[in-house]
Amino acid sequence: MSSQVHQAKQAFGARLREIRKDASLTGRALAAATGLHVSKVSRIEHAGQNPSEEDIRRWCQACKADDQIPELIATLRGIEGMWLEWKRQLRGGLKRMQETFDRHHERASVVRSYESIVVPGILQTAAYCEAVLRIAADFYGTDGDIAAAVEARMNRQRFLYQSDRRFLFVVEAWALRTIFGGVDVMLGQLDRLLAVATLPRVSFGVIPPGRIRQMWPGEGFFLFDDDLAVIETTSAEIKVTQPQEIRLFADAFRRLQGEAVFGAEARGLITGTMDDLAVSEVLNGTADSPNSP
Known part of the structure; x- marks a missing residue:
C-alpha cells in the first residue's frame, strides 16, 4: 500500500x-x-x-x-x-485511459491545472502528445495503441471552445524547456501555447525562472470545480474528494497563480524559449555538419 x-x-x-x-x-x-x-x-x-x-x-x-x-x-x-495504480488503469489501454479522464472535464465548469514538467495534456499538440505517450507506454509496459490514444487526447481539446467552461493553467518555466520529441516538436508545441493563451475562456500563466518562491514547485494536479483533485505520480493517479484536501489544493493553485505572469509577459517567456531552442538547433546542426571545421 x-x-x-x-x-x-x-x-x-x-x-x-x-x-x-x-x-x-x-x-x-x-x-x-x-x-x-x-x-x-x-x-x-x-x-x-x-x-x-x-x-x-x-x-x-x-x-x-x-x-x-x-x-x-x-x-x-x-x-x-484516491489511489488507482497506473498499471491497473492501463490494462484497458492508453486510449481508454484518455477517455476516462475526459469524464472529469465533462462534469466541470471550471478546470484548474498546474504542471511543473510537462505541458498540460489538453493543450498538447499531437506530436508532443505522441512523444509523451510513447514514454508512458514503454515505461509501464502497456499496449502500443499510441495513435488511438493521441486522437482521444486531441478530442479533449473540444472542451476549450465550449462557452460553459473556464480553464486556468499555471506551468513552471522549465515545462516549456523540457524537450519531448525533439526541438521541432517543442517549437510546434510552444507555438500552440501562444495560440491557446489568446482563447477567451483560457487563462495561461508561466512562473518565470529565478522567481523567489512563496510556494514550492510540486507534482502536477488538476482541480475540477471544488469537487475533485487529480494528482499524477510515477506509480499512481491519486483522486482526492475530501473537502479539506480540495481546499488545500485550491489554496496551492491560488498561490502558484500569484507567482505566475500572464498575457504579454507569459507570451514573452514562450517566444524567448522558442528563440533559444531555434538557436540551439542551428548550433547543433552546425556542429554535426560534415563540413564544419
Whole structure:
C-alpha cells in the first residue's frame, strides 16, 4: 500500500478516535452502542481496517456527532478511491485511459491545472502528445495503441471552445524547456501555447525562472470545480474528494497563480524559449555538419 494512503487511513482513524473520546466513550462502550465488535473499533482507529459508511453513521450517532457524518463519509470515499495504480488503469489501454479522464472535464465548469514538467495534456499538440505517450507506454509496459490514444487526447481539446467552461493553467518555466520529441516538436508545441493563451475562456500563466518562491514547485494536479483533485505520480493517479484536501489544493493553485505572469509577459517567456531552442538547433546542426571545421 502507498505510504500516502496509509497516512490518510491513519489520520482518518485518529479523527474517529477523537470523536469517541470527545463523547467520553471507551472502545467497549462505543462497540456496545453501535453493535460493532470491540476489536473492529480498535482496527478502525489504528488504520487496520476501513469502516463502512454505515459504521460511520452509527459511530457518529453514538457519539452525538451527527453533523460530522457527511464530511466523514466524503473522506472515506476519497480514501477508497484516491489511489488507482497506473498499471491497473492501463490494462484497458492508453486510449481508454484518455477517455476516462475526459469524464472529469465533462462534469466541470471550471478546470484548474498546474504542471511543473510537462505541458498540460489538453493543450498538447499531437506530436508532443505522441512523444509523451510513447514514454508512458514503454515505461509501464502497456499496449502500443499510441495513435488511438493521441486522437482521444486531441478530442479533449473540444472542451476549450465550449462557452460553459473556464480553464486556468499555471506551468513552471522549465515545462516549456523540457524537450519531448525533439526541438521541432517543442517549437510546434510552444507555438500552440501562444495560440491557446489568446482563447477567451483560457487563462495561461508561466512562473518565470529565478522567481523567489512563496510556494514550492510540486507534482502536477488538476482541480475540477471544488469537487475533485487529480494528482499524477510515477506509480499512481491519486483522486482526492475530501473537502479539506480540495481546499488545500485550491489554496496551492491560488498561490502558484500569484507567482505566475500572464498575457504579454507569459507570451514573452514562450517566444524567448522558442528563440533559444531555434538557436540551439542551428548550433547543433552546425556542429554535426560534415563540413564544419
